[in-house]
Amino acid sequence: MSNNWRPATQLVHGGTLRSQFGETSEAIYLTQGFVYDTSEAAEARFKGETEGFIYARYGSPTNDMFEKRMCMLEGAEDARATASGMAAVTAAILCQVKAGDHIVAARALFGSCRWVVETLAPQYGIECTLVDGRDLANWEKAIQPNTKVFFLESPTNPTLEVVDIAGVARLANQVGAKLVVDNVFATPLFQKPLELGAHIVVYSATKHIDGQGRSLGGVVLSDKAWIDEYLHDYFRHTGPAMSPFTAWTLLKGLETLPIRVKQQTANAARIADLLADQDKIARVIYPGRADHPQADIIARQMSGGSTLVCFELKGGKAAAFALQNALEIIKISNNLGDAKSLITHPATTTHKNLTDEARAELGISGGTLRLSCGIEDTDDLVEDIVRAIGALA
Numbered sequence: 221m222s223n224n225w226r227p228a229t230q231l232v233h234g235g236t237l238r239s240q241f242g243e244t245s246e247a248i249y250l251t252q253g254f255v256y257d258t259s260e261a262a263e264a265r266f267k268g269e270t271e272g273f274i275y276a277r278y279g280s281p282t283n284d285m286f287e288k289r290m291c292m293l294e295g296a297e298d299a300r301a302t303a304s305g306m307a308a309v310t311a312a313i314l315c316q317v318k319a320g321d322h323i324v325a326a327r328a329l330f331g332s333c334r335w336v337v338e339t340l341a342p343q344y345g346i347e348c349t350l351v352d353g354r355d356l357a358n359w360e361k362a363i364q365p366n367t368k369v370f371f372l373e374s375p376t377n378p379t380l381e382v383v384d385i386a387g388v389a390r391l392a393n394q395v396g397a398k399l400v401v402d403n404v405f406a407t408p409l410f411q412k413p414l415e416l417g418a419h420i421v422v423y424s425a426t427k428h429i430d431g432q433g434r435s436l437g438g439v440v441l442s443d444k445a446w447i448d449e450y451l452h453d454y455f456r457h458t459g460p461a462m463s464p465f466t467a468w469t470l471l472k473g474l475e476t477l478p479i480r481v482k483q484q485t486a487n488a489a490r491i492a493d494l495l496a497d498q499d500k501i502a503r504v505i506y507p508g509r510a511d512h513p514q515a516d517i518i519a520r521q522m523s524g525g526s527t528l529v530c531f532e533l534k535g536g537k538a539a540a541f542a543l544q545n546a547l548e549i550i551k552i553s554n555n556l557g558d559a560k561s562l563i564t565h566p567a568t569t570t571h572k573n574l575t576d577e578a579r580a581e582l583g584i585s586g587g588t589l590r591l592s593c594g595i596e597d598t599d600d601l602v603e604d605i606v607r608a609i610g611a612l613a
């Protein structure tokens with residue numbers, strides 16, 4: 221297995237563990253447990269004296285392949301596959317904090333992620349300060365003597381703001397805290413948080429990694445020392461493990477990830493430019509455009525644009541709903557990263573639980589729509605959007 225492979229090769233061959241049958245496609249080991257030849261062998265396995273699997277909640281061969289492939293791509297030493305992206309986020313944060321500790325998180329987070337730090341963590345005596353993550357000074361001001369974790373996503377869901385990951389990592393290092401980055405929107409191809417100084421990376425594998433709307437999954441990646449010290453026991457004993465069947469679908473997803481993301485990004489870039497020229501659109505936010513408010517940070521930390529476009533219609537909620545309803549190819553759905561183009565109205569779906577004030581702070585208005593571009597023919601998507609915009613009053 222070569223660590224020098226380029227990503228497209230890693231994603232096809234990385235981590236493969238062939239059985240004695242020499243199968244081409246990775247095998248699915250749908251087993252809960254493992255048998256031992258002797259009592260002594262079982263004892264030695266449990267003591268950690270011999271290598272091998274013990275119980276599928278701890279780890280299993282198909283999951284191991286998925287974790288190793290993700291480690292290769294991410295440049296991480298170790299990983300744990302989880303049942304969903306939220307299981308990954310929750311495990312990555314809660315495994316390393318205790319009552320009396322403090323978390324600093326960007327306020328622009330996916331709704332459930334924000335609930336974990338803003339509502340759940342305080343129930344266990346863990347304080348959280350939410351900041352406008354675009355300005356490093358806000359992160360610095362929020363630091364307390366008991367700050368243990370920094371948490372951010374970049375680009376953010378849905379308004380595609382970015383956070384200076386290297387800058388936040390520097391602050392975390394100054395106070396001995398760990399930076400957790402939710403890298404879902406960037407994809408593992410366009411942004412490498414560990415190289416930028418982050419300590420832990422999490423994914424909802426439900427998104428681009430599966431990319432075909434089939435499986436919920438997640439993954440936490442870091443160095444071996446952090447996983448051994450913090451995540452290992454938490455993961456084994458709280459049980460957020462991924463099903464081996466899911467690990468298999470995600471291995472298949474990883475094989476085609478670069479091809480899909482390339483087409484999705486090309487579609488998104490063309491649609492962002494198209495939307496920017498329309499009178500009925502008030503603003504377009506796209507990380508690949510020069511007019512993105514943080515284009516300088518994007519140039520420093522991302523190697524590609526985005527598969528998503530965020531835009532605001534001049535006519536508010538009524539116009540946003542009418543546009544969604546007029547689309548034929550692009551489907552209304554709150555998922556993203558799929559082969560199918562999907563559009564969502566964050567204010568009434570993914571971010572409906574925020575207060576009006578919190579939504580306004582994040583720039584989510586009634587007219588805001590988030591478009592996740594699929595792999596369809598670009599011209600068909602363009603025609604769908606042009607026709608739907610044309611139908612608006």
Ligand SMILES: Cc1ncc(COP(=O)(O)O)c(C=O)c1O
Pocket residue numbers: 304305306307309330332333373377402404405423424425426427436437438
């Ligand atoms: C940025 C971000 N993080 C985490 C999640 C949670 O992932 P999952 O739905 O797989 O639990 C999502 C998606 O829903 C997301 O968009």
